[in-house]
Amino acid sequence: MACRLVDSSFLLKGPQQKRIHGHRFVSLYPTGTSLLKWEALPQHKPKTQKYVIPLRKGKIVKSVASPITPPLPAADSAERRQELCENYGFRQIGESLPDNITLKNIIDTLPKSVFEIDNMKAWKSVLISTTSYALGLFMIAKSPWYLLPLAWAWTGTAVTGFFVIGHDCAHKSFSKNKLLEDIVGTLAFLPLIYPYEPWRFKHDRHHAKTNMLNEDTAWHPVMKKHFDESPFFKKAIVFGYGPIRPIMSISHWLIWHFNLSKFRSNEIGRVKISLACVFAFMAIGWPLIVYKVGIVGWIKFWLMPWLGYHFWMSTFTMVHHTAPHIPFKSSEEWNPAQAQLSGTVHCDYPKWIEILCHDINVHIPHHVSSKIPSYNLRMAHKALQENWGKYMNEASWNWRLMKTILTVCHVYNEERNYISFEEVAPEISEPIRFLRRVMPDYA
Structure with a gap:
């Protein structure tokens, strides 16, 4: 000392x-x-x-x-990566992927069978989601009030499975019949009030520009210049990237999917068809629910499971693409192989969640190639581990992982990737300090 x-x-x-x-x-x-x-x-x-x-x-x-802190080990050393794993709640943090590796190099190591569409497996996923959702509605109808949160958790997770089915349809990995894919995708998204085509167009850009600053349509760090635009905006964004981040996909859903100005002229026709389907479902489905079970029933049977879906939508997206060591790059510096393999996180969840959500959290192979059907993601992940395993980021869901994302990963910084709101605007960061105090810290 x-x-x-x-x-x-x-x-x-x-x-x-x-x-x-x-x-x-x-x-x-x-x-x-x-x-x-x-x-x-x-x-x-x-x-x-x-x-x-x-x-x-x-x-x-x-x-x-x-106190004289000993120098940290080199940024790419095994010791340093293990230290970051412990601090962030990861199981493995991958080495840096060499610059000369291309995305095609990685895809070429996958067995051809992972790209094969199997109609039986595809419709099996529909059966799983349909029956589990029906079971959830039955549980809501029969559960006493104190068991309703469990019924809502199950039903919200089950309806997330419909999203994954529509997700496969949007990537053209559900069926060889492309018209059938569009019909199934549209129907699967209706209970979620998600317009299928706007989401598909937006999501394709996310895959094309994953972890690219200002271009990725999924969540990315807050830009300092945007953060400083107004006092009201600053406070709202602190809450949005802090305490309410696990349901912030609701805001994302509203901003991105219903505004025609966000789409190209050749996309507008299909976008309008999807919007018409969603508004028709709301105009017919919601009044029928209210007629049968009243406003309280609408809240119990539709709204609460819908909020459960958005919890998973937000959480999955955060965990897949957000960590202090995962950089967002400008378009000039962006490397597709590094972004898709090393900039995407594989996370294990409890088995029942993996089944109801059709392995969507086996996410690295999905970003290596979005043409891999959800039922082949585990096979593809195993192949990636065998050939590129040391470059991959992996975790099992835990509180330390979530606490790291919610309290650290806020404002973009070129050298450090992220700076917490506590450092940028300590005077309005009480919500972040509150999370630090109350969130568990065990991995």
Whole structure:
């Protein structure tokens, strides 16, 4: 421990020092106190006393102790990566992918069978989602009030499976019949009030420009210039990227999917068809629900499962693409292989969630090639592990992982990737400090 004296019980007037035994130096840091004796210091026999003006004997001397932190290991060393795993809640943080590796190099190592569409497996996923959703509605109808949260959790997770089916349809990996894919995708999205075509167009850009600053249509870091636009906006964004981030896909859904100005002219026709389907479902389906079970029933049977879906939509997206060590790059620096393989996170969830959500969290192979059907993602992931495993980021869902995302991954910084709101705007960051205090920290 290195100490710097800020107060003293004696004053030195010359090069000589009076020998004082047993003076106590108290550290202001929580590292303890140090008892310093002059025998441990270089000794000089005084020739005279006139240079020393003693103020008081036996006074406690305060000091500031500045702990000397050992240098961190190299950024790409195994020791450093293990340290980051522990800090962030990851199981593995991958090495940096060499610049000369292309996305085609990676895709070429996948077995051809992972790209094969199997109609039986595709319709099996529809059966799983349909039956699990029906079971969820039955549970909501029969559960006493104190069991409703469990019924909502199940039903919200089950309806997320419909999203994954529509997701496969949008990527043309559900069926060889492309018209059938569009019909199934549109129907699968209706209970979620998601317009299929607008989502498909937006999502294709996410895959084309994953982790590219300002271009990726999924969540990316807050840009400082946007953060400073207005006091109201700053407070709203602190909440949006902090306490309410696990349902912020609702905002994303509203902003991106219903505004015709966000789409190209050749996309507008299909977008309007999808919007008409969604509005028709709302105009017919919602009144029927209210007619049968009332407003409270609409909340119980539709709204609460819908919020459960958005919890998973937000959480999955955050975990897939957000971590302090995963950079977002400008278009000039962006590397597709690095973004898709090393910039995407594989995360394991409880088995029932994986089944109901059709393995959407086996996400790295999906970004390596979106043409892989959801039922082949595990086979593709195994092949990637065998050939590129040391470059991949993997985790099992845990509280430390979520706490890291919610309290650290906020404002973009070119050198550090992310800076927390606590550093950028401490005066309005109480929501982030609150999360630090109350969220569990175990992995």
